[in-house]
Every structure is written in structure tokens, then in C-alpha cells.
Amino acid sequence: MPRKAPPRGTSPPLTGEAAPRVGIGYDSHRFALGRPLTLGGILIPSEIGLAGHSDADAICHAITDAILGAAGLGDIGEMFPDSDPANKDRDSIGMLEAAVRRLTSAGFAVNQVDVSVIAETPRLSQHRDKMRARLATALGIDSSSVSVKGKTNEGMGWIGRKEGLACIAVATLTRNR
Ligand code: MG
Helix, strand or coil, rough: CCCCCCCCCCCCCCCCHCCCCCEEEEEEEEECCCCCCCCCCCCCCCCECCCCCCCHHHHHHHHHHHHHHHHHCCCCCHCCCCCHHHHHCHHHHHHHHHHHHHHHHHCCEEEEEEEEEEECCCCCHHHHHHHHHHHHHHHCCCCEEEEEEEEECCCCCCCCCCCCEEEEEEEEEEEEC
């Protein structure tokens, strides 16, 4: 049966290959004295950094999982296992760029990314624009399509005790062919 035309002034729903793909990513890392604090590809001056096998950039890790998830192309742990010495202290922006290359060759393009960082410290607002620009370059999109938001956990739980921080990222992809 032929599809009924949508009401005037509205667009037909995007379905199948044309529909945008949505992915979610989560990451958390412990704070550690004497480690660098790299977030969103930016080195932030701080006495306390983040522990991890790589550079522990939780923003990059959450975004990497979000874009891989949206494309159905696995996850960051499978792409960069922490059992591999090659990933020790690895630059996470480079991991994000590798994930972008993987989804590009699978026929996807990143459309937009939104990130929430949940941490009592550090304050991210003064670094936000630099992070957005760095992430946008890695993702191959405009910085206006990258959002980084900071919020506290109202002093509750492990985040409230400043044991570490968590990031949640959502990404949308479109087909590039
Ligand atoms: Mg991580």
C-alpha cells in the first residue's frame, strides 16, 4: 500500500540508511597525584591528574565509545586493549582519530557530539572552548557541533569524595555515502 503523504509543512520521517545513528559512551578514571591531567585533548595545569593505562583522557574515551557505538563498530577496549604495551600512556586524541578513520571507512560521518563531565574538581569552564576546538579537529567537524558541559555530583559518592571523575558522551552519525 502506498505511504500516506506527510501533512503539509512537515518532513517525512528518516528511516533505514537515512536515519541518524546515535551512540552513547561512558568513562571514568581515578585521580592520581603526579599524573598529568589531560581532558578533551587539552593538558590542564593541575597537581592531580588521572590514573590510567593511556593518558586517561576520559572525555576522549567516552566520545570514542559513543561514535563506535553509533556505528556498531565495537568499543575502545577492543580497539585499544590495555593489555597491549603499545597503548601505554597513549595519546587519547590519537585513539579518537583512529576511531573516526574506522567509521569513515565504514561509510559514516560524525555529525555532532555532546559530553557531560561529572567532577567536583577541576573547574572546566575556562578550558571548554579549547577542548571543543581540539575535539572538533579530531572529529572532523565544526566546534559548534561539539559540546562539553561540566557539573558536580553535589558532593555525593565517589565523585563527591573527589576519588575521580566520570564522563558521558552522546554522538550522532550520518551516512557519508
Ligand atoms: Mg578510559
